[in-house]
Amino acid sequence: MTGPSSSAGGARVNVPILIMSLMISLFLWAVVYTQTTETKQATVTVRHLVKKGLDESKYVLTSDLSIPLQVRVVASADRLNELELLSDQLEGTVNLTSASPDKDGKYMAPVSLWPPKLRDVAVQQIPRIPVTIEPVVSRTVPVEVKPVGKLPEGAGEIETPVLPVQKTVRIFGPKSEIARVEGAQATLPLGNLDPMQTSPYVSDILVYGKGHLDHVRVDPPSTDIQPVFTSSAVQMPFAVTASIIGTPAKGFGIAGNVVTPQNVSVTGGVSALSRARRLVTDPIDVTGKKADYELTIPIQRPPGIRSISPSSVRVRVNIRPMAKTGER
Incomplete structure (x- = not known):
């Protein structure tokens, strides 16, 4: 006859109590797990x-x-x-x-x-957020150039008003902002202008008007600007080269020359200055010279140049004995 317990090697095991203990353990584990994953x-x-x-x-x-x-x-x-x-x-x-x-x-x-x-x-x-969405509209506006700053000293003057190559642009954006656009503008920094430059300047085009215009787009976004310098005198520095002719005495040669000052200030029209590649002195004849030759000599004035300051320079031509053949 068997009872509620069994023995193994003389030890008695109460099966119902064992089952109850397992159930209590599972319950406690479930409670702890639920609390940790709450x-x-x-x-x-x-x-x-x-x-x-x-x-x-x-x-x-x-x-x-x-x-x-x-x-x-x-x-x-x-x-x-x-x-x-x-x-x-x-x-x-x-x-x-x-x-x-x-x-x-x-x-x-x-x-x-x-x-x-x-x-x-x-x-x-x-989640939802309130937004504002507007249809894109467009219109054409004129472009004006706004000169900023001062021309470099001696650069003369430019014709005004300065006109952009792109005279109108198309602007795109929300209707509320496009309605407040008053115009478009390209900036021309005068301090960067060079009378000798032949290529156009490039400037971004910006719109202006009332209030914020953060969503307005310009097409095209930039324009070329070609300022026209007037015939007023323009002053620029030029280097002077000595014009040397003739041959020193036999056994002597030219070892170089020194021009003082090396640069002079030239005044004239823009077109004349652009044609004047360099300035040279009147010819300096060193025929038969056996020693250094120094003199003050005028600078030749190219066509269209109004003045050169100073108008003459001091030139020293270095004459040196030539090494004899076979001489070390």
Whole structure:
């Protein structure tokens, strides 16, 4: 006859009590596990929002997406702690694919959160943010040039008004901003102008008007500007080269020359200065010379040049004995 217990090697085991102990252990484990995985509600901050799905050839989002978004979520305590550490990496996508703004352009856009950083996290409610979407409109505006600063000393004058090559541009943007555009402007820094430069200057075109015009686009975005210098005198520095003719005495040669001053100031029209590649002295004849030859000599004035200051320079021609053949 068997009872509620059995023996093994003389030891008695109470089976019902053993089963009861196992059940109690399982219950206690379940309680502890439930407590360690208890979910909590919290608010996380999404600081990075990007737009998606908007046809920017037809519409413009004029709302500021840099404002942080507060989102209510449910997750374990450990997971929420992780989210707190990753708060700077959370991103939200503002979905505008099916946007249907009202007559004022207002729309409550849904925001989807970046899944890799939000695994095992339940969002209590799909967040939405108010945005403003406006249709893109365009119109043509004239371009004016705004000279800034002063011309370099001696550069003369330029004809005014300065006209851009691109006299009009097309502007695109939301209707509310396009209506406030008063014109377009290209800036010409006068201090950078060089009367000798033949290539045009390139300047960005910016719109101006009332209030902020952050979403207005200009096409083309820049223009060439070719300022026209008047016939007023322009003053520029030029180097002077000594014009040496003749041959020194037999057994002597020219070992170089020194011009003082090396540069002089030249005044004349812009076209004349551009043609004057260099300045030279009157011819210096060293025929038969056996020693250094020094003199003050005038500078030749090219056509169109009004004045040269100083008008003459001091030139020293170095004459040296030539080495004899076979001499070391």
